[in-house]
Amino acid sequence: MNEFRRRSLLGAGLGLGALAATGTSHRAEAAETRMAVQWFGANDRAKRTFAVIDLFEKRNPGVKINGEYGNSTDYWQKINTQIAGRNGPDVFQTEPNSIADYARRGALLALDPLLGKAIDTSGFSPEMLDLCRIDGKVYGLGLGLNSFGMLYDSEVFTKVGMAPPDEKTSWDDYAKLSVELTKANKRDGWFGSCDGSRYSHALNVWLRQRGKDLFNNDGKLDFTADEAGEWFSYWDKIRKAGGCVPADVASQDQSSIQTMPLVLNKAGLALMYSNQLVGTQDVVPFKLGLTVYPNGGPGAKPGLFYRPALIWNMYVRGRNQEMAAKFVNFFLNDPEAVKILGVERGVPMGQKMRDLVMPDLNELERKTVDYINFIADKVGPYPPPQPVNSNQFTNIILRAVADEVAFGRISPSEGGRKLINDTNAVL
Structure with a gap:
């Protein structure tokens, strides 16, 4: 059984009751620099994400990431249960319709103190950072631009x-x-x-x-x-x-x-x-x-309208926020990681990373980039942040x-x- 299949089964088979019951082991793992990362999406996204996780672990000996994914319905139920139990994953994925809700419920860490420091945002324009700004603070970073x-x-x-x-x-x-x-x-x-x-x-x-x-x-x-x-x-x-x-x-x-x-x-x-x-x-x-x-x-x-296709967020009670920030930065800015991810989560936000992936894109992936360019004169302003429970x-x-x-x-x-x-x- 390869690593992708092993982790996939772990993500699909770990029930909500088991998550609630493993709080002690999670605390022990935190001392060993273990970290939980969760997202939703299809198998292609999982393959790419696990490949980046493996690369990150290779670059950071002693760090072990428990990566889990599932379909959107199961994913949100699981995240909500974990957050209600104050046991959310260190890094987890939201999207434009959900980030404001989680931010206003106090589940997300405001990233402003980390921007430009632990997390390099030099490739992000102010407008792109604003896509994840809620009530004056940045609570996430877009993983790609889409519509x-x-x-x-x-x-x-x-x-x-x-x-x-x-x-x-x-x-x-x-x-x-x-x-x-x-x-x-x-x-x-x-x-x-x-x-x-x-x-x-x-x-x-x-x-x-x-x-x-x-x-x-x-x-x-x-x-x-x-x-x-x-x-x-x-x-x-x-x-x-x-x-x-x-x-x-x-x-x-x-x-x-x-x-x-x-x-x-x-x-x-x-x-x-x-x-x-x-x-x-x-x-x-x-x-x-x-x-x-x-x-x-x-x-x-x-x-x-242009939107962040998907967003990485850090849990406000995360067990290893320093390592979580390092992972988010790696995901967004490491050239090898960016090439692995391609445009599956949307066209890279920063022009430097967009230029980096373009030569390796196949015909289908280029269609995604071409589409984002094609609608430039067909988009309106970004909508207001959505309210709690939206x-x-x-x-x-x-x-x-x-x-x-x-x-x-x-x-x-x-x-x-x-x-x-x-x-x-x-x-």
Whole structure:
């Protein structure tokens, strides 16, 4: 059994009860310079991350890192349990929709005293540091730059003789395209599109094109029940016309690469993130294409924005913060580590590291960089930090609302009201 498999099984098999029960051994390990690092993502990300961990251990004799990963649903449950028990990992991964929540709950270490010292941020512009600044302090460092991106099965479009979506595709065009693609492919159990009603990130783009956002500067929802109802109605019409996967297929989607209808070969279009092109191509047999989300039509505002694809954070009660800072610095700035990571977590933030990886990128990885450059004139301002408990919004829209609408248990308008009420109840 190789090291990657051994660590993968450790991450998947270590239950929450076991974590709570091993507090004594963790304290003993801390004296031996042991450190815990956790993240979520697909196998390609795990392979790259474990390779960097191995390199870090080689460069730092006597240091042992317990690396663990899992799908996003299990990951957040585990992190929340650990933090509630004051036993969080030394370094762990968040993303733009969750960092503010953890920072404001006091779970993250403010990194400002470490910046420019233990952690070299000379390659970060002030604007990039601001992407992880919450209430005046920097609580994390972006591991790469990305944005929202539509992935699609390019081979199926060639097969049926249809043009794939591009930057000129509107939401109305997307609806028609999804239905036409289902009909043209003529395959049982296969549909043109995923069910985008379930994705908070897709709703975010749609709202921003209308001058709104998920949350405003006061930490309140920035859209109305009627607007949410219109969103669910849009997808309900596509579903009933056969353009997107039905409820029983959509409900199996955990918003992870492995469970996406596109990856399961049950849909041709997916509303994802640009950096996921690499990890998704790694697990599908067909060639993928990448383009922007549907546009909002004439006069619409930009729906896209640059974002830190993923973020390293340090636990405020970490057992070895000095070594944790050294690891984060190594991950971001060591040339060999940066080359191993490539663009799977997004395009490197600093130009020096971006230039370093470019010569080694394959055609697919270069598409990710090209996409980030392509949307430069299509992005809007970065949204306000999200409020405490806002990370529950993703599960609310998935399970409590979108699935209920898809199964016909509530109407789209009822779904809009439920999304507002259920979210307000936890904020």
